[in-house]
Amino acid sequence: MQVGLHIRITDSLHALVEKALRLEIPFFQCFFSIKNKMALLRPTEQEIADFVGARRTHFTNLYAHGSYWINLASVDHTGHYALDRELQLARSLEFTHMVVHPGSAKGAATKQAGIDAAARSLNKALKKQPGIQVLLENTAHGNMTIGGDLQDLAAIYQKLDNPERVGFCLDTAHAHVYGYDIVSEQGRADFITLVDQQLGLARVALLHVNDTHDGCASKLDRHHLLGQGTIGLHALQAFVTNPRLQHIPLLTEPPVIDEELEREQLTLMRSWYTHQQ
Numbered sequence: 001m002q003v004g005l006h007i008r009i010t011d012s013l014h015a016l017v018e019k020a021l022r023l024e025i026p027f028f029q030c031f032f033s034i035k036n037k038m039a040l041l042r043p044t045e046q047e048i049a050d051f052v053g054a055r056r057t058h059f060t061n062l063y064a065h066g067s068y069w070i071n072l073a074s075v076d077h078t079g080h081y082a083l084d085r086e087l088q089l090a091r092s093l094e095f096t097h098m099v100v101h102p103g104s105a106k107g108a109a110t111k112q113a114g115i116d117a118a119a120r121s122l123n124k125a126l127k128k129q130p131g132i133q134v135l136l137e138n139t140a141h142g143n144m145t146i147g148g149d150l151q152d153l154a155a156i157y158q159k160l161d162n163p164e165r166v167g168f169c170l171d172t173a174h175a176h177v178y179g180y181d182i183v184s185e186q187g188r189a190d191f192i193t194l195v196d197q198q199l200g201l202a203r204v205a206l207l208h209v210n211d212t213h214d215g216c217a218s219k220l221d222r223h224h225l226l227g228q229g230t231i232g233l234h235a236l237q238a239f240v241t242n243p244r245l246q247h248i249p250l251l252t253e254p255p256v257i258d259e260e261l262e263r264e265q266l267t268l269m270r271s272w273y274t275h276q277q
Contacts, residue, residue, distance in 0.1 A: 001246065002026045003209075003269040005262060006065065006253040009034050013043055013051045013093075021058060023263060029063035029099065029251055032089055040067070040089065052094050061096040063135075063206065063251065064089075071103035072121040073114035073146045079103060079121035087129035097205065099135045099169045102146035102156060112155075114146050119159035126165050135169040135205055140177045140221035148178040148219075154198045167203045170195065171253075172239060173210035173224075176231050179217035183235045192244050201244060209240055209252045209269060223255050226265055237272045 004027040009016050011034075020028045032041050043051070055062060066086055072079040083100065090098050105114020122134065136156060139147035146152045153168060160166055172182060180194075181187025195201060211229030214220040227233030240250055254265055 001270075001273045002060070002249060003266055004028050004063075004249065004251040005266060006030065006251060008256075009041070013041070013047055017051065017054045017058070019259070022259070023266060025266065027059055027061045027063065027249065027251070029065050029253070031065050031067060032086055033067055038069075040085065043093075048092055055094050061249070062094070063097045063099055064093075064095045066098055066100035068101070070100055072100065072118040073103035073105045073108075074121075075105065075108040075113050075117050077117065077120065079117060080124040083121060083125045084128055087125055087132055087134075091129060091132050095132065097133050097135050097167075099137050099206065101137055101139050102152065104141075105144040105146060108144065111144055111146065111152075114144060115152055115155045116159065118146055119156045122156070122166065123159075123161045126160075126162055133165055133167055133205070135167050137169040137208070138171055138174050138178070140171075140174040140219060142178070142219045148174070150194060150198045157199070157203075167205040168199050169206040169208060170204055170248075171208035171210060172231060172236060173208070173212040173229075174221065176216055177212055177214050177218045177220055179219075181216060182239055183216070183231060185238070188235065188239050188242065192239075192242060196244070201248075204245075204248055207240060207245065207248050207250050209236060209250050210254075211236065223253055225254060225257070225261070226252065226268055240269075241272055 004025050006029045009030055070082040102118045105111050108114050136153050180191050182191050211224040211226050211231050213222040213224045215230050252265055
């Protein structure tokens with residue numbers, strides 16, 4: 001099983017590629033905003049050409065993570081504009097997938113209104129941006145946030161005009177803090193069965209393998225190093241190596257750490273499969 005990493009863009013697309021090559025990963029995920037700047041990248045034509053050349057030579061799939069200001073569930077019917085801009089950039093750089101949180105229905109009369117808005121936003125954006133696949137990610141928060149409950153994601157999916165363009169990304173930390181038990185053996189088995197029933201395991205295209213500082217059902221989203229949080233190493237390994245999930249690529253999103261620690265996290269994830277053999 002190949003594993004990847006979320007890499008923060010601190011300088012340029014070139015620096016992003018160089019770091020991925022140093023870490024010897026076949027794929028990675030990134031935001032399209034430079035760290036600590038609330039603005040999208042604006043690469044030149046030459047920078048795009050250089051990145052695409054490296055992508056075709058060195059990497060398999062590439063995952064863009066939609067910016068947190070994308071709110072597909074916005075009931076003012078503008079949620080698709082921000083997604084459309086980032087999908088356009090992702091396509092120009094030949095990213096294969098865009099991971100997005102559905103957003104929040106804050107201000108709406110009902111949560112269902114946010115689910116309906118998210119589906120409309122996706123339908124509009126996907127019609128304008130062919131090719132790339134969108135992955136809806138489960139979220140950590142409750143109240144009017146869409147996507148913590150797996151039924152939210154299923155409800156959006158059922159309203160899509162082109163459902164073949166959309167899959168799912170499962171985040172272990174988000175599932176845990178939302179309230180799903182993935183720590184106990186029975187809890188993990190039940191959760192995987194629930195994912196299959198509500199989303200379809202064949203539609204899950206990426207696993208975000210993350211630990212968390214916070215407890216089950218806390219609704220707090222604070223990632224921790226693998227094995228050092230409340231989920232723990234045994235539960236994470238047992239979850240991702242479950243035979244029903246072994247077809248799904250793994251990617252970790254650690255907190256801000258140095259490159260050597262990132263390398264250690266990747267080595268740890270690879271070892272889970274080595275020890276199975």
